[in-house]
Amino acid sequence: MSDHHKETTLPSSRKKNLKVLFGIGTGNAMEWFDWNIYALFAVFFAPQFFASGSPMSDLLKTFGVFAVGFVARPFGGVLFGLIADRRGRQFSMTVAVGLAAVGSLIIGLTPTHETIGAWAAVVLVTCRMIQGLAHGGELPSANTYISEMAPREKRGLWASLIYFSGTIGIICGAVLAAVLSGILTDAQMSSYGWRIPFVLGGVFGLFALYLRSRLQETEIFESSAKSQKSESQQSKPSLWSQIREHRRLLVRVAAMTVGSTVNYYVWAVATPAYAISVHGVDPSGAMWAGAAANVVFIIMLPVWGTVSDRIGRRPVLIFSGIMMITLLFPLTSIIRGQAWQLFVAMAIALVFMAGTVSIGPAVFSEMFPTRMRAVGIGLPTSLAVAIFGGTTPYLQAFFADKGIPGVFNWYAIVLMAISVATVIFFLPESKGKDLTAAGEVSESLSPSSV
Template sequence: MSVTAGKDRRRTLFGLGAGNAMEWFDWNIYATFASFFAAQFFNAQDEVSALLSTLAVFAVGFAARPLGGLVFGWIADRKGRQLSMTLTVAIAAGGSLVIGFSPTYGQIGVWASVILVVARLAQGLAHGGELPSAQTYIAEVAPPARRGLWSSLIYFSGTCGVLAGTLLGAVLSGALSHEQMLSYGWRIPFVLGGVFGIYSLYMRLRMRETGVFLAEAAKDDAAGKKAEKGRIWQTIKQNPKLLVQVVGLTVGATVIYYMWAVAAPSYAITVRGVDPTGALWAGVFANVVFLIALPLWGRLSDRIGRKPVLFIAIVGLLVLSFPLNAMVGDQAWQLFLAMSIALVFMAGFSSIGPAVYAEIFPTRIRTIGVGVPYSIAVASFGGTAPYLQTLLAKNGHPSLFVVYGMVLMVISALVVFTLPETRGVDLREKADTEVESKAVA
């Protein structure tokens, strides 16, 4: 019986989406609430310094993502996609609970900073494994002719998690005073993330493994365990170009995504002086626009191909980079408009990224082959984006960050030229072809 049939398919997609949403909620509420809890973990005498330190920890969390991509990518490609995704949800929820219940800098001094760093490293480890595992899973269970549309579930569900965190921030900042937000309001989303993570864990435990992975595992079992152990690394060494292509595709998109989808409200509050409640609501509505755009781009890619959609998204972001940055003034509506336009084009890249990554890799390394280079690129460029953007703006050079993002997008565009058009490819047939070609070689 196929994993995508009837009730099993609905349960699978809901379990994948719910777990992915909660993982992104846990990960991104850090950036959303950074301006409220920065002084709780670092010296409160200098608010800007405390915020920069908090954003530095945001970047440190990304440092664990390549290791997470390696560990959980190996688990996914050796033991199964479902097991890997279950473990990542559990770790991410635990990290969120630790932050939510952590003592403050005023209570235990520098140990509060240490606890924050350790919790973010754990979440980074989990998030580094979650995204490639989930991307691989959805690509393998999707019908080939609709894989672009189905792959949009990854960022659709993830954005629902980001949106829930931003919406919660808007509600809390409106219902609580500034002093209450600084005192205990910022803890609420972290505690909720941990509690809801338990439900996501339950849903992940009920999911079935993909047929593509089970077929590949059966062939490895027939070949013998000794041969199986070395096949992942052998296949990686035989495909170095694919790893470079993942990095090149990711560097531009990750900076633009974290700039506009995650950190923009916090940046607008701290640097542009936008009212906190208004900025958070602007983020909420802009992400709703992003949600609407995602499946539309995914469906379009199933009709005209992956590469045309990627080029449209990249060119649009390049042309609009400076106008959108200039559009963000000291009003919430300006922030909303700029975010919405940026995220419409960003959706063209995000919606089909999971499909593109999966379609260029053989089954044996489909998770670890994406997870490690992807996490390195995200850690190096996405994790440092909010910090670098804030730092350059505070020093009077905001345009330098815009140029930085544009250069990275040009790199991504050049990589797209090197990709084959993979729309509609059968991943099971691709796996068989890869195995046969390597055997002949």
């Protein structure tokens, strides 16, 4: 290759990579922003949609709608996973971010109960279901896309973008909540302030839709689609036959997800509220401690992704999982009544949590054949997140209220132990795997045989 050709090709390749990363990251950040601002602002908009006369009753109904979104996520995982495997990864994740943006925008613009009566609650439930479908669909679509677009020697690093960008979206929502609640009165927040994040989420989500619509489809999917076109219609396996054929891999993905999703929701999401209600930590200090700890989490994600590209996926997953099991009780005991204690505990936990989640998209993509890669990721992960992740804050608060918080800690430890054991006994090393290969990681392979 001539020097002139190198000079023209390398910048072009770098520009393409940046376009891909920015398109995926922006959309993923807005999906997580849209998903989490609902809980952050629920206390302000609950009376606007239900108006029962009891603030607590309105809030409980609003959080009930929040749970509806979690119920919709597995259906989104299957639906958009199927779309991604049939129509393309780029098309699927573009539609997903568009649906999330529309749902957010409609919530932000919907008239209140005082204007349209019970229809306000109907619109809220509908939009939250749409967002649940979209959020469940974002995971298999974006995870598969970024794994197939990444250079095989940097797939772990690229995969870390999913939680990296998602956490940025969560932090932006938290900062916006802090700013708005600081400059607006409670009356103003209840009147119109709560609408601002939903409208912003919708507008920026439509911008992400535009960015994703300009991305190219992955070469791996296009190559697979061409080969499938040459097959006779009768010889093409149905979705359910593929699920039955790879059922063991699906179970492994779910088993690897249960531990990480519970511990992620504990340390990245629920612990500040737990510290406020159980240990009396100052609310403002707890929120800032949580935000600062998540910055540590963001920093560590690409670090672990890079390490996995050097030494392998299995060592990273096993080491970080064992550290979470070992440190859960000691870190919980650190949290007393001070915000700095909360930050220390969360920051240490999230250093190792980053290891368990950063390379998930790469690991799961390396497990499945191209024709069902998105469904293979979306179905088991969305089910595990909905069942175990969605109930984590409630169970943590429930056992604390009963005076037996240690029971929840053992629950989280057992689930993480299941995830680690699955990696040790059933996950072959797949670092640098060629995703274009016709044969994927065999279900009969043991770790030692790779």
